[in-house]
Amino acid sequence: MLKGLIRDNELVHKAEWLETLSLHCGIGLWDAILxxxxxxxxxxxxxxxxxxxxxxxxxxxxxxxxxxxSFARASRLYYSHGNSITGMDRKRTR
Known part of the structure; x- marks a missing residue:
């Protein structure tokens, strides 16, 4: 039971930390607990x-x-356009 309370306290602390950073830094932040x-x-x-x-x-x-x-999906979408400025498949534009 004590271990669960400590873990809950750690998660609350992490959530408060992330919220504070998110509100005041003005940059795209993320947090991961592996x-x-x-x-x-x-x-x-x-x-x-x-x-x-x-x-x-x-x-x-x-x-x-x-x-x-979520990030893996967004990355796949981004990289699926390759280096094309137009976002079109390079094979089709040649």
């Missing part, structure tokens, strides 16, 4: 600030949930 060093484990916790979401092109937590896959 589970046994595994970022993709179901028990890993990810928190994206609203500014980070905005920088990735999203407005709400529903569009960009607090899971690692």
């Amino acid at each position: 589970y046994e060093g595994d970022a993709m484990h179901a028990k890993a916790r990810w928190t994206w600030s609203s500014e980070f979401r905005r920088l990735c092109g999203y407005k709400t937590e529903a569009e960009f949930p607090n899971v690692a896959d």
Whole structure:
């Protein structure tokens, strides 16, 4: 029971820390609590600030949930356009 209370206290502290940074820094912040060093484990916790979401092109937590896959999905979308300035597939533009 004590271990659970300590863990809850740590999570509350992390949430307060992230909220403070998110409100005052003005940059896209995120926080990750890895589970046994595994970022993709179901028990890993990810928190994206609203500014980070905005920088990735999203407005709400529903569009960009607090899971690692959100950033992976956004990265795939970004890199799927390659280095093309227009965003068009280079094979089609030649």
